[in-house]
Amino acid sequence: MNAPMIRCRQLTKSYRKGKTVVTPLEALDLDVPAGEFLALMGPSGSGKTTLLNLLSGIDSPTAGSLEIAGEDIARLSRRELTAWRARHVGYIFQLYHLVPVLTAFENVELPLLLSKLSKKERHARVATALDLVGLGDRVHHVPAELSGGQEQRVAIARAIVANPSLLVADEPTGDLDRDSAARILDLLRGLARDHGKTIVMVTHDARAAAAADRTLHLEKGQLLGDACGHS
Amino acid sequence: MLPFHYAARNLLRSKSRLLQTIGGSALVVLLVMAAVAINQGMNRVLSASGSPRNVILLGTGSEESVQRSEVAAAAAGIAAAGIPGVSEELGTRAVSPEIHYMNHLGLPGGQRSQALIRGVTPEALRVHPEVRITGGTFPRAGQVMAGRLAWRKLGIGEDSLRVGSEVTLDGQSLTVSGIFAAPGTVLESEIWAPLGDLHVLARRESLSCVVLRLDDPADFTEADLFAKQRLDLELSAMRESDYYGQLRHFFKPLRVMIWITAGLIASGAVLGGINTLYAAFASRVRELATLQSIGFSRRTLLWSLVQESTLACLTGTLLASAAAVLLLDGRTVPFSIGSFTVEIGPDVALAGILTGALLGLLGALPPAIRCLKPPLPAALRMS
Numbered sequence: 001m002n003a004p005m006i007r008c009r010q011l012t013k014s015y016r017k018g019k020t021v022v023t024p025l026e027a028l029d030l031d032v033p034a035g036e037f038l039a040l041m042g043p044s045g046s047g048k049t050t051l052l053n054l055l056s057g058i059d060s061p062t063a064g065s066l067e068i069a070g071e072d073i074a075r076l077s078r079r080e081l082t083a084w085r086a087r088h089v090g091y092i093f094q095l096y097h098l099v100p101v102l103t104a105f106e107n108v109e110l111p112l113l114l115s116k117l118s119k120k121e122r123h124a125r126v127a128t129a130l131d132l133v134g135l136g137d138r139v140h141h142v143p144a145e146l147s148g149g150q151e152q153r154v155a156i157a158r159a160i161v162a163n164p165s166l167l168v169a170d171e172p173t174g175d176l177d178r179d180s181a182a183r184i185l186d187l188l189r190g191l192a193r194d195h196g197k198t199i200v201m202v203t204h205d206a207r208a209a210a211a212a213d214r215t216l217h218l219e220k221g222q223l224l225g226d227a228c229g230h231s
Numbered sequence: 232m233l234p235f236h237y238a239a240r241n242l243l244r245s246k247s248r249l250l251q252t253i254g255g256s257a258l259v260v261l262l263v264m265a266a267v268a269i270n271q272g273m274n275r276v277l278s279a280s281g282s283p284r285n286v287i288l289l290g291t292g293s294e295e296s297v298q299r300s301e302v303a304a305a306a307a308g309i310a311a312a313g314i315p316g317v318s319e320e321l322g323t324r325a326v327s328p329e330i331h332y333m334n335h336l337g338l339p340g341g342q343r344s345q346a347l348i349r350g351v352t353p354e355a356l357r358v359h360p361e362v363r364i365t366g367g368t369f370p371r372a373g374q375v376m377a378g379r380l381a382w383r384k385l386g387i388g389e390d391s392l393r394v395g396s397e398v399t400l401d402g403q404s405l406t407v408s409g410i411f412a413a414p415g416t417v418l419e420s421e422i423w424a425p426l427g428d429l430h431v432l433a434r435r436e437s438l439s440c441v442v443l444r445l446d447d448p449a450d451f452t453e454a455d456l457f458a459k460q461r462l463d464l465e466l467s468a469m470r471e472s473d474y475y476g477q478l479r480h481f482f483k484p485l486r487v488m489i490w491i492t493a494g495l496i497a498s499g500a501v502l503g504g505i506n507t508l509y510a511a512f513a514s515r516v517r518e519l520a521t522l523q524s525i526g527f528s529r530r531t532l533l534w535s536l537v538q539e540s541t542l543a544c545l546t547g548t549l550l551a552s553a554a555a556v557l558l559l560d561g562r563t564v565p566f567s568i569g570s571f572t573v574e575i576g577p578d579v580a581l582a583g584i585l586t587g588a589l590l591g592l593l594g595a596l597p598p599a600i601r602c603l604k605p606p607l608p609a610a611l612r613m614s
Binding site: 079093102 | 244517522525
């Protein structure tokens with residue numbers, strides 16, 4: 001059996017809040033195979049976003065191991081994590097987080113500015129990514145000139161343009177109408193199925209979770225059920 | 232590296248903040264340019280006012296102020312005969328007996344203003360060759376000659392002090408017989424009167440000093456030796472350049488005060504600018520966190536924020552430079568012993584550009600570091 005794309009063992013995150021220690025995630029074990037589209041559900045404060053932040057290298061665990069594509073990112077320094085994120089992760093936010101002063105094209109180009117690609121290669125990749133999300137005709141529009149669904153598709157194009165192996169999405173359809181949400185979910189499913197991307201999506205919406213290959217539930221920092229595929 | 236247009240477009244996000252940043256930096260740069268130009272102007276005029284070839288014979292103990300000095304009237308003739316190396320033209324030695332008298336002058340229109348009046352003989356033109364009569368004639372009894380910037384020092388209009396105007400000194404009416412120039416020196420702010428008249432008006436028989444012009448500055452030792460040997464005359468010899476150098480030192484506290492005043496106003500503007508930049512950066516904490524989550528390092532983002540503030544500050548510098556040229560360049564500023572012209576030259580401009588660049592570079596650091604400091608998960612949740 002191939003090594004999983006994501007492998008967490010005894011993954012724990014705690015932090016101090018005043019005099020008390022808060023532990024949003026405690027001794028969590030999780031395996032996610034490459035190319036899987038995984039949905040994480042759970043009530044507010046269950047640790048979904050904390051787990052997503054750990055998986056994407058935005059935050060570091062307090063204890064345990066966290067291997068992504070065979071690399072234990074729990075051991076990386078902040079600077080190394082920054083470089084690692086640029087190579088391996090695409091992050092999709094609920095509120096898109098596009099840079100308002102840049103056009104759709106320029107927003108999507110951002111991750112490629114960290115690579116050694118030539119301008120021509122960058123432009124070709126941006127055009128491909130925007131075509132893939134169906135926004136080839138909106139390249140010169142700034143976010144304020146796009147609808148919410150279009151903005152989220154630009155954000156997805158930005159997340160995939162550098163060809164990362166892992167996509168993490170925090171409530172990607174949470175701020176969209178039903179049609180736009182369905183289109184985004186189709187897009188994410190296609191990225192996993194046709195392009196082999198591993199996707200971890202946090203959602204409160206059961207319909208969104210239904211689009212995923214597997215859904216896991218988090219509660220009080222613990223995954224309910226077996227998240228490692230053990231029989 | 233983030234593209235430069237990201238920094239440039241961010242500036243236009245809030246026009247009011249942009250105007251505040253540009254305005255604040257322009258004020259700081261203008262103040263620095265003004266302080267540099269004023270200091271330079273004062274230094275320049277005092278440096279140019281003293282010639283190393285000229286020796287001033289002053290009363291012993293009055294080396295710090297020629298106006299307080301008392302020299303016997305006979306000293307001029309004795310010095311002319313006894314000091315070797317004094318310049319000579321057509322059999323006349325370049326020795327100028329002078330009275331330097333500070334008093335209020337009654338001006339056209341009834342105004343009174345303090346003036347430095349120098350009582351001189353025509354020999355003064357030999358020891359002060361930079362003096363050129365640009366209009367009218369050298370004064371005779373009952374007349375005075377005004378330096379071309381004396382009107383500025385006296386605080387009156389230029390037209391009020393022209394050939395034919397009447398001024399009063401101690402109730403005595405005097406006619407302006409001529410206007411003289413002595414470019415770049417404090418002499419241009421003085422009023423020259425015949426020595427004889429000033430003996431009467433100042434009610435003094437003695438002189439303030441005797442000024443000698445030497446052929447060679449090295450002959451100063453002869454003048455110094457003369458002053459030391461003729462104990463009966465109670466004289467002290469000084470190079471004219473040293474006398475004005477001493478005055479330069481005397482005015483140092485004034486120059487320091489100019490810097491302190493400029494610094495105090497500028498620090499207020501700098502703090503205001505930092506506050507404005509902080510507001511601008513703080514409104515983008517989530518965006519900065521997003522860029523970090525994409526993979527941009529804090530250093531890269533810091534550099535972009537510095538570019539942004541430097542661009543605004545250099546725009547302010549450009550405006551300040553234009554304002555300095557329009558408002559300050561060529562202006563005459565009076566001070567106690569004369570007046571000087573403010574010049575916005577290359578070094579003043581360079582001081583302004585460096586100030587603007589430093590403001591942009593250093594001013595952005597505290598707010599930028601503060602806005603890049605929050606942990607990513609917290610920063611991404613900020614609205």
